[in-house]
Amino acid sequence: MPTEEKQKNQQSELHKRLWDIANDLRGNMEAIEFKNYILGLIFYRFLSDNLESKVNEILSEDNITYEDAWNNLDVQKELSENLLNKGGIGYIIEPKYLWKKMINLIKTNKFLIQILQDAINKLSNSILGKDSEEDFINLFEDMDLDSSKLGKYEEDKTKLISKVMLNIDDIDFEMHNVEIDVLGDAYEFLISKFASTAGKKAGEFYTPQQVSKLIAKIVTASKKELKNVYDPTCGSGSLLLRVAKESKKIGKFYGQEMVSTTFNLARMNMLLHHIPFDRFNIVNNDTLEHPSKDHLKMRFDAVVANPPYSAKWSADQKFLDDERFSAYGKLAPKSKADYAFVQHMIYLLDDNGTMAVVLPHGVLFRGGSEAVIRKYLIKNKNYLDAVIGLPANLFYGTQIPTCILVFKKCKTNDNVLFIDASREFDSGKNQNILTDENIEKIFKTYLERKDVDKYAHCATLKEIEENEYNLNIPRYVDTFEEEPEIDIHEVLANIKKLEEEKNSLDKEIEVYLKELGIIEK
Structure with a gap:
């Protein structure tokens, strides 16, 4: 079954289930709030199932249950060390707080x-002072089980949360399948369904899997084994996870995310996709204004991003002394941080790495400081490798067409590939969709770097210079379709024939009207 069809089927079932759960909650709170309960409980279920699997693996030769092992203090200590130390899962859920135990209590x-609250408190305490603390701390802070919005009395809260947990227990999340970003998709669905009350647009933190797939294929094309991958605006972490799917091996995952709720989502997503806590480092802060000091010391094999389009930033003059921006002599404008993200990403890209970023089309042709930065990247550095125009309406929250810019620091060519893929897609109910065939065509064209009529053109740096470093795709890829030649004599003959037929019909109608007495004979 093609990927996009598989995704549609899975998403349809997941969305139906989520909608049923949302209807249980929506009378009590707004979408921006109840999504936190749904995602938090999905994540707790995963952590519980994951721990059970790990414990069964550890105790497989001891012929002892987890409950019996936990009741033996010596075995409990050894088991805890196995779970919390490097190579373990980084947390502990006591036997009585396992998901299936609580489901049995509900039934x-x-x-x-209060049992669920105790379970979360115990889990949170288990990571304190451990190597995994940074990756697990405050993961459940958005799920307030004391909130009066769950009900006035404890009995009401228990009843509502029990109903949600039973619904979640019935869902097959296919946690093993990286093609499907469960949390990211659930998050996007819940936000899009109640966009008017949610406030934040999903497009700012969630990249559709098909777009992620294309980006991941590009950054892994020349190097299947990566020592690391980095996303400065990682959102739900879907892009990082997709790179993992396309590569044979990745040492470690790095990311930064400004919104704390989405930062929690990204960490959850890493763990949900079985990325051990010691193999990812995701930071909660503003990437441009307060980049991670640890990240700035590093260089990355693959850099990917779908930053918020034309976001505002300070553009403070102090950044002209920042190594990320100083070489360009200009800062991106306050009202449009697109090139600030590009500069930041370029700085952290390894000499032999590949970078791919989704941006609005304005970055291709806007003037001012953006034009200066664009020219520096192309003329002075020859870093720009490809410009790929995508269809409009691919992302929730914006219908504008976007493009992917690909950069490499050590290019072996003096040209830039332009691909116009804006007209090839499947129309979805709410968004357009890139099919597997669309992606394969783009990727194949990217690898071959040959001209394709009305689709792709490999432009020399001289051509780009002649266009004054304007990268607007129609300047390089001619998609104009000639209209068929019109035979004016044939058109006039047809008009004359139609007029004769009209006159004949008018006379016939006049006869009938006279016979009916409607007009005088």
Whole structure:
């Protein structure tokens, strides 16, 4: 089954289930709030199932249950060390707080919401002072089980959360399948369904899997084994995860995300896709204004991003002394940080690495400081490798067409490939969709770097210079379709024939009207 069809089927079922759960909650709170409960409980279920699997693996030769092992203090200590130390999962859920145990309590009417709160508190305490603390701390801070919005009394809260947990227990999340970003997709769905109340646009933190797939294929094309990958605006982490799918091996994942809720989502997503806590480092802060000091010391094999389009930033003059921006002599304008993200990413790109970033079309032709930065990247450095125009309406929250810019520091050519893929897509209900065939065509064209009529052109640096470093795709890829030649004599003959037929019909109608007495004979 093609990827896009598989995704549609899975998403359709997931969305139906999520909608049922959302309807249980929506009378009590807005979407921006209840999504936190749904995603938090999905994540707790995963952590519980994951721990159970790991414990069974550790105890497989001891012929002892997790419960019995936990009741033996010596075995409990050894088991805890295995779970918390390097190579383990980084957290502990006690046997009585396992997801399936709580589901059984719900089914036998013995569950209380305080049990779930105790479970989360115990899990949170288990990571304190451990190597995994940075990756697990505050993951459940957005799920407030004391909120009056869950109900006035504890009994009401218990009843509502129990219903949500039972619904979640019935969902097959296909956690093993990296093609499907469960949390990212669930997040996008919940936000898009209630966009008017959510406030934040999903497009700012969630990159559709098909777009992620294309970007991942590009950055792994020349190097399948990566020592690391970095996303400065990682959102739900979907781009990082997609790179993992396309590569044979990745040493470590790095990212930064400004919004704390989305930062939590990214860490959850890493763990959900079985990325051990010691193999990812995601930071919660503004990438441009307050980049991670640890990240700035590094250089990355692959750099990917779908930053917020034309976001505002300070553009403070102090950044002219910042190594990320100083060589250009100009800063991106305050009202449009697109090139600030590009400069930041270029700085962290390894000499032999590949960078791919999704941006609005304005970056291709806008003037002012952006034109200066664009010219420096092309003329002075020859870093720009490709410009790929994507269809409009691919991302939730914006219908504008976007493009992918590909950069390499050590190019072996003196040209830039332009691809116009804006007209090839499947129309979805809410968004357009890139099919597997669309992606393969773009990727094949990118690898071959040959002209394709009305689709791609490999432009020399001289051509780009002649266009004054304006990268607007129609300047390089001619998609004009000639209209068929019109035979004016044939058109006039047809008009004359139609007029004769009209006159004949008018006379016939006049006869009928006279016979009916409608007009005088």
